[in-house]
Amino acid sequence: MKILIVEDTKKLAQSLADHFDLAGHSSSIAGTVEAANELVLLTHYDIMLLDIMLPDGNGHTFLRSLRLQKIAVPVIVMTARSEISDRIDLLDIGADDYIIKPFDIAELEARCRAVLRRHGGGGYTNIMLGNIELSPLTAELRTPAENFKLRNRELRLLEIFMNAPNILFTKEQLTDRLFNISESVNENTIEVYIARIRKKLIGCNMRIETLRGIGYRLTETFLPK
Amino acid sequence: MRKPISLRWRLLVPLIITAIITSALLYFTMRQVTKQAVQATQEALLEKAVTSILEQTRFTENNVEIDLPYNIFTMLGAISEDKVYYRVDLDGLFLTGYEDLRLKNLTVDNEYIFFSSTIFRGVKLRQATVQQLFLVNGKSRLIQITVAQTQLFQEAILRDMSRNAGVIGISFFGFALLVALLATRSFLRPINSLAGTVSRRGAHDLRPVKGPTPPELMPLVLSLNGFISRLTGTLRQTETFIAEAAHHIRTPLSLVKSESQLALRKSKSSENRKHLHNIIESVDMSIRSAGQLLDHALVLYRSEKIDEKRLDLAVVVQHVADNLQPAADLKDIIIKTEIINNGDIFVMADRVLLEVALRNMLDNAIKYSNPDQLIFVKMVLDQNFVRIIVLDNGRGIKGVKTKGIHKRFKRGSNVDDVIGSGLGLAIISEICIILGGSFILKNNKGVGACAILQLPVC
Amino acid sequence: MRNITITCLLIYVINLLPVAAFEIELEETFGDNDSVSTVQILSSTDSERFRPVINGFINRNPELSVRYVTASTAEIYTAIATESTTFDLVISSAMDLQMKLANDGFTKTVTLAGNENVPNWARWRSEVFGFALEPIVLLVSKQDFLDLKFPKTRRDLLALMRNNPDIFINRIGTYDPKISGAGYLFSTQDSRQSDTFWRLAEVMGRLNTKLYCCTSKMIEAVDSGELALAYNVLGSYANAELPSDSNAQVIALEDYTQILLRTAVVPLASKRPDLGTRFLDYLISVEGQDILDKQAKLPALNNFEISKLANRKPIRLDSGLLVFLDKLKRSAFLREWDAALFQN
Structure with missing residues (x-):
C-alpha cells in the first residue's frame, strides 16, 4: 500500500517510513501542509498519516480543505495532544481514526488495516504462496481444504513468514515482532502460535519448518499427487 | 482585626441617626412654634386688657376712675382658665389690684406696651404694662397699668403639643426608619443582583459581566471583569502549555520508540537485542508516565474550566x-x-x-x-x-x-x-x-x- | 331652746378656736364622737339645709365625723384669705369670692373621683367646683296682686311699679349690696345684663325700697304681706321655706333669670385635703346630688325645672368675677347705686 506520512519531525517521519518499507509498503513523506497538499493532488495514496502540529499550518485546516476538495483518502491523525475533544473534532471533520503519539508500530499498522478494511480493502494485496492465500486485511487464510479466519497474532505471524518465504526467523525475532516488550513472554510462547498455524496448514503445500535450535522458516513442500 | 461593618449597617446607621436628629428637630421646632403662638395669643389678650383699662380711665377733679373691663377679664380667663392679676398705680403709688405684683420700672416717655415675665406667689407670670401721662388741671399725672396672667394654659398646651409632636416625631422616625430600610434594600439590590449573576454562572463561563450596573458599582464590575480576563488568560496559557508540553515530550519519544523498534527488527546480535529490549522497555515506561502526567495536568486544568x-x-x-x-x-x-x-x-x-x-x-x-x-x-x-x-x-x-x-x-x-x-x-x-x-x-x-x-x- | 343651744355652741367654738377671729354663725358636729377623723367644713349654707347631705356622707363614711361651721360669705373669705384657718372644704354661694380665693392662690388643685359629674361650665380649673344651682327670683305677695298681673319681665315690673306707686311705696325689698356679698354679686351681674337694672334701681329708690341683709328676712316679709315684692331672692330658699298656702309667690322673670352656682373649694391650708376632697366628691356624686336636690332643696346641677327656665343666665365662673371685687370698681358701683336709690 501507498502511505503518505505528513510529519514535520523529519527523523520520526523517516523512521515510520522505514517500518512501512520493511513491511513491504511504499511511503512518501511530507514535512509541511503545502508539500502534503501537492503530493495528495499528484499521487494516489491508500492512506495518510497526518500530524496535527505542522510548521505552516494546522492539521485540522488541512484535513477540512481536503474533504472540501472531495479528496477521500483515508486519514489517521497522529496527535501528541491527549485532549479527546480534539480527537472528536477530528472525527467530525473527516479523520478516519487517530492515534496518540508515541505509539507502538504494530498498533499503527493495526489501525491502518482497520481503516482500510472499512474503506473497502484498497491497497492491501493478498499474498499467495503455493496453494494458500492470505488476506492481511480481512485476516482470511484460504487453503484448498478450508477458509480460516485468523486471530490477530496468527495473522501477523503468518504474514511475517509469507512476506519472506524460506527466510529463517529466530524465536527471539518472532517474539519481538509479535509481542509487546512489556508483556515479557516466555520465548516458548511463540511455539503455541507456530503450532496453531501448522494445524491450519495441514494438507497444504506450504509448511513451517523447524530448524532445531535456530528458528523457523516457511517452505514449500511438494506433496505426491 | 476588627470585624468589618456590613454595608447594610454602614447605610442604616447614618440614616437612622439622621432620622433621630430630624425627628428631634421636628419635635423641638413644633414645641417652639407652639410656645410662641400661645405666648403671642396671651400677649395680645394682655395688651387688650391693659389698653382697655387705660381707655376707660377718667380723671375727675380730685379723683381717678378706673373701670376694669369685665368682658376682657372673662376673655382672659376663658381661653385659658389662667389666673389673672392686675395692678394700677397712680403717680407711682399703688391704687388698686394686687399690691404685691411687682411693677416694671418704665421710663416716663415709654408709651408702648411692655411685656415681661415675673414670678408671683411662686408662679411664673406673663405681664403687660402700659403707662400714660394725663394732664389734669395743669398737673401731670402718671397712670401705670399692669395685667398679668399665669402661664398654666401655655404649659398645658405645650404638654398636649409635646405629646402630639412626640407622636408625630416618633411616627416620622418610624416612617424614616422604614424608608431607610427600603432605601438600604434598594441600594443593596444591584449588588445582590450582581452577585447573583456571577454566582449563577457555569464554571467555564468566563465572559465579562455585562448588563445595567449603577455607575458606583462600575469599579467593582471592571475589576471583576479584569480578574476574569486574567483568569481566562491564565487558563488559556495553561492549556497551551499542556499542549506544547505534550507535543515536545511525545514527539521525541515517538522517534525513540520507532527507531528502537526498527533497530530491534534489524538486529541480528542477541547481545544488541538485549540492550534494545531494555531501551524499549524504559521508553515505554517513559511514554506511559508522560501520558499519565499529561492526563493528570489535563484533569487539573479541566477541573478549573469544567x-x-x-x-x-x-x-x-x-x-x-x-x-x-x-x-x-x-x-x-x-x-x-x-x-x-x-x-x-x-x-x-x-x-x-x-x-x-x-x-x-x-x-x-x-x-x-x-x-x-x-x-x-x-x-x-x-x-x-x-x-x-x-x-x-x-x-x-x-x-x-x-x-x-x-x-x-x-x-x-x-x-x-x-x-x-x-x-x-x-x-x-x-x-x-x-x-x-x-x-x-x-x-x-x-x-x-x-x-x-x-x-x-x- | 334652740337659741340657747346655738349660744352654747358659739361659746364652745370660741373657746375651742382661739384663732377664729372671723365671725361665725353656728358650729355643729355630725357623726360619732369616737370617729377616727373629722372633716372640717366652712359653709355659708345653713346647717339645717345641709343636714341631709352631711348625714348621707356620714352613712357612707361611718369612720368620719363632720364639723360644720356656718358663716357669711364675706367672713368665709376673710377666714381663708387672711386668717390661718385650716378648714378642709369651703362651701359658699358667693361665686366671686370663691373665684378670688382660687385666683389668689388660697385653694388646692384637687382630683375628683367623679370628675365627669361636674360639667365644664360649673368648674374653674380643678379648684372651684359648683355642686348646686340657685336661681335668683322675684318674690311677690299674692294679696297685692289680686287686681294686677304678675310681671313677666323686668320691663313689666318697671311699668308695674311706676303705675302703682301707692301699692309699692315702702313695700319693695331687695338685698343691700353694701352689706351682703350675694346682694352685691346679684346687683353687679344685673348691671352687666341690661340697662334696665339702673332704671329699676331708680324706680325702686323713688318707691323707698327697703334693703335687706338676707333672703330669709325678705321671704318672711313677703309672706307676711309686709312687702309687696322682693327683688333678687334665692329661689331655693323661697321654694323650701314657703308653705304651699303661702302668700308669697315665686316668679322667675322671663327676660332673664340669673343662676348662681354654689361652689366648694379645698383650701390650701387644709390639714386633711383628702377629707375635703372626699366630701366634695360625695356632693357631686349621684347620691349626693339626689339628696341635695330632693331633701336639701338645693337644686342639683342637672335640676329639671331650672333646665327648663327660659333665658336662664348662669353666672359664669371665670376671671370676670374678679372685676367687681376691685375696690375702685366696687366703690364706683356703690356710688352709682346710692345715686340711683337715694335721690333726695
Missing part, C-alpha cells in the same frame, strides 16, 4: 472502546460493551474528563489481561446512578492492599512486571470527584479485576 454537557453514555463508552480495540487486538483481546438496562443513559459530565477516565480504566484492563481474553464494559442503571463496570480476566488485585492504591504514584504490589506509573487510578479517582461520582476497584467474582465508576444520571 464544561458539562448532557452526554449519551453508551455513545461515549462505545467510542472509547472502539478507539482502544486496535490496541487490544494486538493481544487478541476483545472489548465488549453492553447496557444492562434497556434505554438510553444520560449523564451530565465533561466529555473530555469522562473519556480520560474510561480510557484509563480500559487501558488498565488491557494491560493486565492475558492474550485471548475478553474485557466487558457494562453499564448498569441503578435509580439515579449509573455504574460503568469494566471487567477483565487478568490477574486481578487479589491479596493486594487496596488502601492508597488511588494515590498518585502508588501502585499495586503485584504489578511490578507491568510497565505503569501509578497515576492511572489516581487520575480516575480525581475525575470521579469532579464528576460527582465514585470509583471502586475490586476483585471479580471469578478471576480478574472489576473497576466500577459510578456517576449520577440526568
Whole structure:
C-alpha cells in the first residue's frame, strides 16, 4: 500500500517510513501542509498519516480543505495532544481514526488495516504462496481444504513468514515482532502460535519448518499427487 | 482585626441617626412654634386688657376712675382658665389690684406696651404694662397699668403639643426608619443582583459581566471583569502549555520508540537485542508516565474550566472502546460493551474528563489481561446512578492492599512486571470527584479485576 | 331652746378656736364622737339645709365625723384669705369670692373621683367646683296682686311699679349690696345684663325700697304681706321655706333669670385635703346630688325645672368675677347705686 506520512519531525517521519518499507509498503513523506497538499493532488495514496502540529499550518485546516476538495483518502491523525475533544473534532471533520503519539508500530499498522478494511480493502494485496492465500486485511487464510479466519497474532505471524518465504526467523525475532516488550513472554510462547498455524496448514503445500535450535522458516513442500 | 461593618449597617446607621436628629428637630421646632403662638395669643389678650383699662380711665377733679373691663377679664380667663392679676398705680403709688405684683420700672416717655415675665406667689407670670401721662388741671399725672396672667394654659398646651409632636416625631422616625430600610434594600439590590449573576454562572463561563450596573458599582464590575480576563488568560496559557508540553515530550519519544523498534527488527546480535529490549522497555515506561502526567495536568486544568454537557453514555463508552480495540487486538483481546438496562443513559459530565477516565480504566484492563481474553464494559442503571463496570480476566488485585492504591504514584504490589506509573487510578479517582461520582476497584467474582465508576444520571 | 343651744355652741367654738377671729354663725358636729377623723367644713349654707347631705356622707363614711361651721360669705373669705384657718372644704354661694380665693392662690388643685359629674361650665380649673344651682327670683305677695298681673319681665315690673306707686311705696325689698356679698354679686351681674337694672334701681329708690341683709328676712316679709315684692331672692330658699298656702309667690322673670352656682373649694391650708376632697366628691356624686336636690332643696346641677327656665343666665365662673371685687370698681358701683336709690 501507498502511505503518505505528513510529519514535520523529519527523523520520526523517516523512521515510520522505514517500518512501512520493511513491511513491504511504499511511503512518501511530507514535512509541511503545502508539500502534503501537492503530493495528495499528484499521487494516489491508500492512506495518510497526518500530524496535527505542522510548521505552516494546522492539521485540522488541512484535513477540512481536503474533504472540501472531495479528496477521500483515508486519514489517521497522529496527535501528541491527549485532549479527546480534539480527537472528536477530528472525527467530525473527516479523520478516519487517530492515534496518540508515541505509539507502538504494530498498533499503527493495526489501525491502518482497520481503516482500510472499512474503506473497502484498497491497497492491501493478498499474498499467495503455493496453494494458500492470505488476506492481511480481512485476516482470511484460504487453503484448498478450508477458509480460516485468523486471530490477530496468527495473522501477523503468518504474514511475517509469507512476506519472506524460506527466510529463517529466530524465536527471539518472532517474539519481538509479535509481542509487546512489556508483556515479557516466555520465548516458548511463540511455539503455541507456530503450532496453531501448522494445524491450519495441514494438507497444504506450504509448511513451517523447524530448524532445531535456530528458528523457523516457511517452505514449500511438494506433496505426491 | 476588627470585624468589618456590613454595608447594610454602614447605610442604616447614618440614616437612622439622621432620622433621630430630624425627628428631634421636628419635635423641638413644633414645641417652639407652639410656645410662641400661645405666648403671642396671651400677649395680645394682655395688651387688650391693659389698653382697655387705660381707655376707660377718667380723671375727675380730685379723683381717678378706673373701670376694669369685665368682658376682657372673662376673655382672659376663658381661653385659658389662667389666673389673672392686675395692678394700677397712680403717680407711682399703688391704687388698686394686687399690691404685691411687682411693677416694671418704665421710663416716663415709654408709651408702648411692655411685656415681661415675673414670678408671683411662686408662679411664673406673663405681664403687660402700659403707662400714660394725663394732664389734669395743669398737673401731670402718671397712670401705670399692669395685667398679668399665669402661664398654666401655655404649659398645658405645650404638654398636649409635646405629646402630639412626640407622636408625630416618633411616627416620622418610624416612617424614616422604614424608608431607610427600603432605601438600604434598594441600594443593596444591584449588588445582590450582581452577585447573583456571577454566582449563577457555569464554571467555564468566563465572559465579562455585562448588563445595567449603577455607575458606583462600575469599579467593582471592571475589576471583576479584569480578574476574569486574567483568569481566562491564565487558563488559556495553561492549556497551551499542556499542549506544547505534550507535543515536545511525545514527539521525541515517538522517534525513540520507532527507531528502537526498527533497530530491534534489524538486529541480528542477541547481545544488541538485549540492550534494545531494555531501551524499549524504559521508553515505554517513559511514554506511559508522560501520558499519565499529561492526563493528570489535563484533569487539573479541566477541573478549573469544567464544561458539562448532557452526554449519551453508551455513545461515549462505545467510542472509547472502539478507539482502544486496535490496541487490544494486538493481544487478541476483545472489548465488549453492553447496557444492562434497556434505554438510553444520560449523564451530565465533561466529555473530555469522562473519556480520560474510561480510557484509563480500559487501558488498565488491557494491560493486565492475558492474550485471548475478553474485557466487558457494562453499564448498569441503578435509580439515579449509573455504574460503568469494566471487567477483565487478568490477574486481578487479589491479596493486594487496596488502601492508597488511588494515590498518585502508588501502585499495586503485584504489578511490578507491568510497565505503569501509578497515576492511572489516581487520575480516575480525581475525575470521579469532579464528576460527582465514585470509583471502586475490586476483585471479580471469578478471576480478574472489576473497576466500577459510578456517576449520577440526568 | 334652740337659741340657747346655738349660744352654747358659739361659746364652745370660741373657746375651742382661739384663732377664729372671723365671725361665725353656728358650729355643729355630725357623726360619732369616737370617729377616727373629722372633716372640717366652712359653709355659708345653713346647717339645717345641709343636714341631709352631711348625714348621707356620714352613712357612707361611718369612720368620719363632720364639723360644720356656718358663716357669711364675706367672713368665709376673710377666714381663708387672711386668717390661718385650716378648714378642709369651703362651701359658699358667693361665686366671686370663691373665684378670688382660687385666683389668689388660697385653694388646692384637687382630683375628683367623679370628675365627669361636674360639667365644664360649673368648674374653674380643678379648684372651684359648683355642686348646686340657685336661681335668683322675684318674690311677690299674692294679696297685692289680686287686681294686677304678675310681671313677666323686668320691663313689666318697671311699668308695674311706676303705675302703682301707692301699692309699692315702702313695700319693695331687695338685698343691700353694701352689706351682703350675694346682694352685691346679684346687683353687679344685673348691671352687666341690661340697662334696665339702673332704671329699676331708680324706680325702686323713688318707691323707698327697703334693703335687706338676707333672703330669709325678705321671704318672711313677703309672706307676711309686709312687702309687696322682693327683688333678687334665692329661689331655693323661697321654694323650701314657703308653705304651699303661702302668700308669697315665686316668679322667675322671663327676660332673664340669673343662676348662681354654689361652689366648694379645698383650701390650701387644709390639714386633711383628702377629707375635703372626699366630701366634695360625695356632693357631686349621684347620691349626693339626689339628696341635695330632693331633701336639701338645693337644686342639683342637672335640676329639671331650672333646665327648663327660659333665658336662664348662669353666672359664669371665670376671671370676670374678679372685676367687681376691685375696690375702685366696687366703690364706683356703690356710688352709682346710692345715686340711683337715694335721690333726695
